[in-house]
Amino acid sequence: MAGFFPHARAMPKFFLVAFAIAASSSFAAPAVDNAKPEHSRALADARHEPTASGTAQNTSRAEATAEGANRAVQNVASAAASTAAVPNSPAVNPREGNASTSDRTAAEGKEGFTISGLYVKVSDLAMVLVTLLLAVFTFALWLATWGLFKEARSAGLTAEKSATAALESARVAGEMVNAMIARESARxxxxxxxxxxxxxxxxxxxxxxxxxxxxxxxxxxxxxxxxxxxxxxxxxxxxxxxxxxxxxxxxxxxxxxxxxxxxxxxxxxxxxxxxxxxxxxxxxxxxxxxxxxxxxxxxxxxxxxxxxxxxxxxxxxxxxxxxxxxxxxxxxxxxxxxxxxxxxxxxxxxxxxxxx
Missing domain, CATH: 2.60.40 (Immunoglobulin-like)
Incomplete structure (x- = not known):
């Protein structure tokens, strides 16, 4: 959850700030029902009781109410300071997070597939196939080069034999010519x-x-x-x-x-x-x-x-x-x-x- 709601830990502080604001609003507004806070009812009672004892009680209640209000204000200020220290981040809807996860899973499904429990990406498989084809082509090229080398060596031997045979033929032909000349010449x-x-x-x-x-x-x-x-x-x-x-x-x-x-x-x-x-x-x-x-x-x-x-x-x-x-x-x-x-x-x- 923390991955999808990076500010989840700050949410209680938001609720506390909201409560303090609501409390301060209630204190400032006139009391109209029994659901008012204690310090609001005390202020109202003190306002309507004219006796001295009542006046003293009302004074004590007012002081207590003021002290509670001050504490509430301090709590609100502390909560506001804590809230200001946390970086603002947009609220993440769990449904939206689940939708993003689903989209991501769907996207990953489009990018690969599973074989015997092993997830295989199409790009990785394509890279393997290309590498394999390159290896096969390199091996075929090596075989062709080796064949050309043997063919060249065989051709060289054949050419050497042919040259030797040609030289021998030339020598024999020269001897035949010399023999013909010698036969026709005076002796x-x-x-x-x-x-x-x-x-x-x-x-x-x-x-x-x-x-x-x-x-x-x-x-x-x-x-x-x-x-x-x-x-x-x-x-x-x-x-x-x-x-x-x-x-x-x-x-x-x-x-x-x-x-x-x-x-x-x-x-x-x-x-x-x-x-x-x-x-x-x-x-x-x-x-x-x-x-x-x-x-x-x-x-x-x-x-x-x-x-x-x-x-x-x-x-x-x-x-x-x-x-x-x-x-x-x-x-x-x-x-x-x-x-x-x-x-x-x-x-x-x-x-x-x-x-x-």
Missing amino acids: WIVAGMGMQLNAIARANSGYTGVLTVDLKNIGRSDAEVVSTAVKTAFGKISPEPDYGGADVVDASSFGNTVRAAWIHQIRLPITGHIGLTETQARACNNGEPMWLYGYIRYRDYLNRMWVTGFIGQVTSSVNWFPYRGAAGDDTGGGAFLPVASNVGADAYTYTRLEDE
């Missing part, structure tokens, strides 16, 4: 290598003759020979070719072309320039090796400059002493054969582009 092999010695005198022999190297073009296109070089060596061969002092022959005219399946012969006259003496011939006849090596420079059909190297070793069937006038004096010399792989002369045989 040289040593078709023959020999030495022809002229007849020599028995005394103070001086060797003459010619060294020959036959190179055959086994490619499918022509080759333009630019220059050739030939050199001889005796004894142990060097691991790397040394063309210093070699007999170099440049092309002497235009159109020095070797067609496919044709043979280009290199001829090197045997003179003192080669250094073949009777002493060297006897050493070779006793098993010392003799080497004939060189190179050929040429252009292919794509105008690229190539160099091909070759080497040969003299055989033991060489006729080193074709003495003049003796039988077989015209059969001096012999053939050279390819070098064995265990000799250590692999660096002498090659084919490469000159700018490499």
